[in-house]
Amino acid sequence: MTTPTVSDFLVQRLKEWGVSRIFGFPGDGIGEFDGALGRADRRGDGLDYVRPTHEEVCALMAVAHAKFTGEVGVCVATSSPGAFHLINGLYDAKMDNQPVVAIVGQQGLASLGTFTQQENNLERAFSDVAAYVQTIVSPEQAQAVVDTAFRIAITRLQPTVIVLPHDVQGMAAVDPTPAHWVSRSSSGAPSAAILPPADEIARAAQIINAGQKVTFLVGAGARGATADVIRAAEISGAGIITALRGKDVVPSDVPHHTQQLGLLGSLPSLHQMQRCDTLVLLGTNYPYGEYLPKTGQARAIQVDLKPEHMGLRYPTEVNLWGDVRCTLAALIPLLDQKADLSWQHGIAEEMRGWEREMESQAMLTFDGGANPRRVFHELNKRLPVDAIVTADAGTTADWYGHHIRLRQGMRGDLSGLLATMLASMPYAMAAKFAYPERTVVCTIGDGAFQMLGMNELITLKKYLSGWSNPRFIIVVMHNDDLAQVTWEMRTEDGNPSWPASQDVESVDYAGWAELLGFRAVRLRTDEAVGAALDEAFAHPGVTLIDAYVSKNVPPLPPQITAEYAVNTAKALLKGDPNEFAVIRDSAEALAAEGLSRVKDALHLRRSTDTE
Structure with a gap:
């Protein structure tokens, strides 16, 4: 019998920690470990090894696996070049607070510090991104x-x-024995169900009970506490806002859930922040302080497992270091049932008006392609009950925030604080590996798709036959422009679009999908959107929708600031190459927005008058 090696031990230990799937890319620096994975696979007691086309994808898939399953994500790469490719994905894990373990190869011990081929100080390289x-x-x-x-x-x-x-990697494994400097450890997972002290929970309850206009800002750190969040809001008469990564924590059909806050959020969410007297932050590190209440406006409470995040974005009165679900379970019995629910009812009424406005924006027509809002609006109407939706950084995140409504049982996610491009495809594939029976929809811009998304169609082709439900839909927003950055240049800095940096070479994405044997749909007009999506959802396999959309549709924030308007005007006056289209399309969008808000104001006035 062959003596087990350190690599054999590692494979077994991963399984003891509950790991069943790893995302890896091979190389000689990790070759002995890969050999152990192969031996375990041949014995029938190995790990599910997924190999995409690039190490960065491995890391992002590990992050997404952690996000969608709650398990530890594991990625594997060879020494220096492979290891360095993992770093962007590991920063995604760091900034979005995800448990990911990376295993990276290194040259032999005798080579350390000798400047030989592929030998680098990996501990120093990873020292900022890794907690250990x-x-x-x-x-x-x-x-x-x-x-x-x-x-x-x-x-x-x-x-x-x-x-x-x-x-x-190839040394004989040993069972540690009692000895100086030798640690004997266990694979027992620690509990993260931390409960704050009872007196601190009581203080938080007193603050909420005293509030008349309570708002909950809910992040991904509240996942698993959906019922508790909803119950606490029902008792306290609170409105609910979800951070973008917490979008699926609270179902969209909760009437006083006003979706997101900020540039890709809703006006009802902004109004909640401007008018609330009590703010409860639940598992969120929401970064945009300009959208939070004015200092002194609201009494604030924060619940989080990350103590370094508490009291950081807004001056909080009580900071509860604990798991959101456990903390709310202890808090709810101390809350007084609000008799006056007018704050909550007003929020729900305004949200209904906002939904009408989003539909109005989606129904506008523009030159130069379909309305990208129409694509997401129609997609939202067709999502099945088990859908998982991923979005990329860029304007897809805007349309995802504005138009996608995740109902009970649906999931959705994206790269949050890092907001790295190209994550949508690795996220979608990791979701499909975790839940092969569910329908997965990847929404991605053409710039991000050209980075690594196109390559990952090859990975889809490789693994498709192993999924019980092979339906996988990719919606490529094809506008030949890095549209989000283009708009940021205009609205943040007053600079016109610069084609040398912003133009994306047009590619026949549908043709590339067809080359690999997938269904492809070319979508060029608003009238074709519904039929294209119907075809995709009817197809029991991979479908790529090549959506030719206008690049001049403005990702309008819920409230147009003077700075936004002035900077856009400055950019156009400086000779923006799309000046006339931007002016025309922005004006049409703004006009529709203004008309919709007037109608809703009148509707709200009439309903108030009749009460």
């Missing part, structure tokens, strides 16, 4: 390093990195 990074230098140390990496990833909700030199 450690090189295994002996078989006796392997157990403690692996267990510590997982324990820290789970408790701190951060990425960790295990560096595995090539010669150590």
